[in-house]
Amino acid sequence: MERFIYALLFAMLGTYVHAQNALSGTVTDPRGNTKLFGAEVYFPQLEKGTVTDENGSYELNNLPTGSYKIVISHIGFQTLSKSILITTGNNTYDAQLASSAIEMEEIIVSTPFHKLQRENVMKVERADIKSLKTKGAVTLSDGITNVPGVESVSTGLGIGKPVIRGLSSNRVLVYTQGIRLENQQFGDEHGLGISDAGIESVEVIKGPASLLYGSDAMGGVLYLNPEKFAVANSTEGDLNLNYFSNTEGLNANAGFKTSGEKFKFILRGSTASHTDYHTGDDVTVTNSRFQEHDVKTGIAYQESNFKTELRYNYNYLKLGIPEEIGAQTNERAPLSPFQKIDNHIVSSKTNIFFGASSLETILGYTFNTRKEFEEGEEGAALDMDLATFNYNLLYHLPKWGNWETIVGAQGMHQTNTNFGEEVLIPDATTNDIGFLATSHLHFENNSDLQLGLRYDRRTLSGEENGISGEEGYIAPIDRDFNSVNAAIGYKLEPLKRLTARINLASGFRAPNLAELTSNGVHEGTNRYEIGNADLSNEQNLQTDISLEYKNEHVEFYVNGFYNAVNDYIFIQSNGQTIDGNTVFLYEQQDAKLYGGEIGLHIHPHPLDWLHIESSFEMVTGKLKDDSYLPLIPANALNNTLRTEFTKSNSWLENYYAFVTLKSVFKQDKVSGFELASDGYNLLSLGLGGKTLLFGYPIDIRVSANNILNTDYISHLSRLKTDGIANIGRNINLGISIPL
Structure with a gap:
C-alpha cells in the first residue's frame, strides 16, 4: 500500500x-x-x-x-x-x-481548512508551548491543564493523560506530527509519552471529532503541532535550560534548523531528570521520580507544486510508580515498581498542488515498547510491543464559488504483542478504515456553514491466552464495528465584533481490548477486572453553542455543551472478591455530560500593558440511572493579573509579570467507588523578559506555582485513594539562548 x-x-x-x-x-x-x-x-x-x-x-x-x-x-x-x-x-x-490591541491570531491546523480562529466554524482552543512554559509547567501533561476545559488524570508528576470535558483515555485522541499517537492509552498508568521539546503549540478540539479522525475522537482531540522548519535561506539554533526547585528537576534541550530555497533540516534533543516531589506538608512522595530523553528531527523538500517532509521522534521514559510514602530520599533512579517506555514515531507528509486542487498524503508508523518491573522479580513482569501504521489521504477539490470541499480516506493497522508473564490485553490485530467528506461554505454576510459525513469500520482479532477455566484466562475474540457519523456547524456575526457558533456532531468509539478481554488484577487499582466480549460501540451526539465578543478593551466568551452518549462503557463492582481484590465488571449504560466555560479578558486601551483574565469551567457527568460518572473534574475558577511591556528599559525588554489564583471547588458528585475531594486555592506568580548576557540576547523567566505551599489532593489524582497529596511549592528558573 x-x-x-x-x-x-x-x-x-x-x-x-x-x-x-x-x-x-x-x-x-x-x-x-x-x-x-x-x-x-x-x-x-x-x-x-x-x-x-x-x-x-x-x-x-x-x-x-x-x-x-x-x-x-x-x-x-x-x-x-x-x-x-x-x-x-x-x-x-x-x-x-x-x-x-487584540493579540495576534494563529492558523488552526487541527481542522481541515486551516483558517484563523475567527474564521472557524468549530471553536478550537490553541496555546503556545512557550507560553505554557512561562507558567512553570513541568511536563506537557501538566502544561495542557492551563487550557480551559482541559485537565489531566495523573499518577504523580511524571504520568498524566488529558481529560477533555470529563472524557479521557481512549475517548480522547492525541495527534503528533500529523498522525495519531498510539501508546496503550487505555491504561490508567499510561501517560502521553511525548516531550514538549520540539512542540510549537497545542490545539484542543473539545467535542466529537470522529468526522475528522475516526474512532477514539468522540471526546475530543489534543493536536500537537511540531516545531516549524526555518524560513528559506536561514539558519537558527537555541539552547533552553530549566530548573525546578521542588523535584531538583533539571531539563535541557537544544535545537538547530537550517533551510535553503528547497531543502530543510531540523534537529532537537532534550533530557530531563527529577527526584521525588514534595507535597505542601513537605512529605516526599516515594518513587514519583522520573527521567526522560527525547530526540526530534526532520527533513523537507519543497518545489513549486510539490512539498514533502519526513519527521522522526524517539522518546525514552523511565518512570517510578508511586504507591505509598516510604523512604525520604533525593535519589533519581526509580525504585520498583517502575516503567521503561520507548516510543518511536516516524511520519511523512506530502502535498501536490494541481492549481485548482491539491492532494495531501500523511503516512505514519509508531512503535511503542512498554515494560513494567515489579519488586523482587527479575525481568519485566509486563512487556508489550505496540506497532501502528497510519495513513491519511485528503483531496482538496477545486472551489465551486464559495464552497470548499475535502474528501478523504484514513486507516490504521495495529498489532499488540506480549512478552512478559503479566498480560493485561492479549496479542491482537486491529484494522481501521474510514471515508469522509466535509465542506465549508462562506456567505457574504460574514457567516459560514460547515458540514460533513463519514463511514468507519474497525475489525479486531485477539488471540487466546491462558488455560480455559483457570484464573486469568482470556478467550479468543473476533469482532467488527461500524459507524456512520455526521457534523454540521454554523458561524455568524449577528452584531459587529460578536461571533456566535453552533455545532452539532456525532462521534463513536469502539470498545478497547481491556474492556473486551480483561480477566485479572489491574495492578495499582486493587481491582480484579473482568471484560465483556459483547460490548458494542459507544455513540454520542454533542451540541455546542458559543458566543464571543472582542473589541480593543475587552474580550468575553461563553461556551456551553450537552453530550449524550449511548452505551457508555463503565466499570462497576459486583460485590464479590477474588484473592482479596474486589471484582469489577465492564458494563454499558446511556450517559450524559454537560457544562461549559466562561471567560473574560480586560485589556483597557491605552493601558495595553495591563491584562485582567478570568475563566470558569464546569462539567457534570451522569449515567442513565442518575449515578455520577467517574473522573469528572471539579469546577474551577482562574483569575490572572498580567502585565506585558514591549518597550525596553535599561536592561530588560519584552518583559512581563503575572499573578494567578486558581480556585478548585469541592467535588462531591462522584461515582460509587470514588472518594469526594475537598476544594483548594493555588496561588502562582511569574516574571520574565529578554536581556543581554555577554552580548547574547537571552530570554529569562521565573515562576512559582503553589507559592503558599498548599497541601491539596486533586480529584483526578490516582494517588488520592492512598491519601497522597499533589506537589507543593515549585519554583522554576528558565533561560533560552539563541545560538
Missing part, C-alpha cells in the same frame, strides 16, 4: 514541478506611511512563509499556481487573512494591516 502511494505521488510529480512562480510586496500600516519590519507572511496550505525586512518588503519563491490563502500578522495589528491568485511568473501583493 505504502509503495503504491509513493509511486503515484512521484508519477504525478513530474508533471507539476516546472513552474517557477514568485510573490513579492510590502506590508505597511493603515495609512501606508510606516513600513512594518518583522511582519510574518505565511501560506498555511503551502506551509511556506517569510518575514518582512526593514523596508517592510518580502519575497517568496517557488510558489504553485492557483488560489491560496495568505496570512500576514504583526504585533499591534489585526491579522490579515485573504485568498490571492498566484499566476505563472512574478506576482505582487501589497498589504495594509489595521491597528489592533
